[in-house]
Amino acid sequence: MSVKERDPLTGYLTTGHEWNGITELNTRVPRAVWFFIIVTHIWALIAWILLPTWPLVTTYTKGILGLNQGEEVAEKVIAANVARSGWADLITAAPVNDILQDPELLALATGTAHQIFGDNCAGCHGLDAGGGPGFPSLIDDMWLWGGDPESIMETLRVGINAPHPDTRYAQMLAFGRDGMLGREDIRIVVDYVQSLSGTEIPPDRAAAGAEIYADNCASCHGETAMGDTEQGAPNLTDAFWIYGGDDTAMFETIWNGRQGWMPAWEGRLSETERKILTVYLTDLRQEAPQ
Incomplete structure (x- = not known):
């Protein structure tokens, strides 16, 4: 034991x-x-x-x-929609410019738009809508397809190069990759385009660049290179560049081309929500320093 x-x-x-x-x-x-x-x-x-x-x-x-939490959430959503329906109907009926002039409606629209923009747009254009490499700024006046409320509403509805049947189509040709221009010609036209916004280049190079530009670029960007909102072609005479305005970025753009993309929001956002976004972006642009 x-x-x-x-x-x-x-x-x-x-x-x-x-x-x-x-x-x-x-x-x-x-x-x-x-x-x-x-x-x-x-x-x-x-x-x-x-x-x-x-x-x-x-x-x-x-x-x-x-x-039942599912039923509780559904009830809260219904209550929120009822509370929202009154002022949402006013926004639906009012033109964008009228909303911008009405402080109460503007506050309601922008307060809601911040969430809509954050959920759907900020991933590409940034939380401040300032854009970034490959994504345009939405707070300046350089809009590819027009920055008036009607144009913004339409772009939101149909997208750019999107599956929507009415989408806006735009593509920068790959002039170098597809053999339309040689490397030296691309370098010359890069210098010429940069000279349009103030960079000095020799007169003979400017003349050669102008000829290359007229033969290959003017049909989209215009004879004066001011762009064309009907085609989504950007202005080449300012300092706003989506993909960069330095020698390397511009050579890459002309050599390989560009094709931006934006989803069509008609199937995801209602017309009222798209108008709220339009009001929000217009108001941001008016407040942003240019």
């Missing part, structure tokens, strides 16, 4: 296990631990009874309280 040993310091029985001179004591579980275990089990039992809990074959236990 084994004799149980006690730890001489604490008086607790030992388990008989020892590791490197350290003896394991057979101590009691602290009361606080038992209290915690009992309370949590009681609470779990109460939750099982009161709340939706256990999954069944085709349903789940509903609980005595009969709570």
Whole structure:
């Protein structure tokens, strides 16, 4: 028969296990631990009874309280739509310029638009709508397809190079890759285009660039290189460049071409939501320093 040993310091029985001179004591579980275990089990039992809990074959236990978060969310959405319907109808009926002149309607539109823009547009154009490499700024006056409210509404509706049947189509040809222009010709026309916004180049290079431009670029960007909003062709005489205006970026643009893309929002955003975005962007542009 084994004799149980006690730890001489604490008086607790030992388990008989020892590791490197350290003896394991057979101590009691602290009361606080038992209290915690009992309370949590009681609470779990109460939750099982009161709340939706256990999954069944085709349903789940509903609980005595009969709570349903799905129904609660649906009710809140309905209530929000009812609260919104009054001023949303006013925005739907009013022209964009009238909304911009009405401080109350403008505040309602821009307050809602911030969320719509963040969910749908900020991923490309940035939270401040300032754009970035490959994505145009929406707070300046350089709009490829026109920056008036009607043009913005239409662009939002049909997109650019999108699957929508009425989408806007625009593509910069790959003049170098497809063999229409050689490297030196592209370098010359790059210098010429940069000279349109103030860079000085030799007269003979400017003349050669003007000829290349007239033969290959003027049909889209115009004889004066001021662009054409009917074709989505940008102005080449200002300092606004979507893909960059330095030598390397411009050479890449002319050599390989460009084809931007914007989704058509008609299937995702309602006409009222698209108008709210139009008001928001117009208001941003008016407030932004140019």
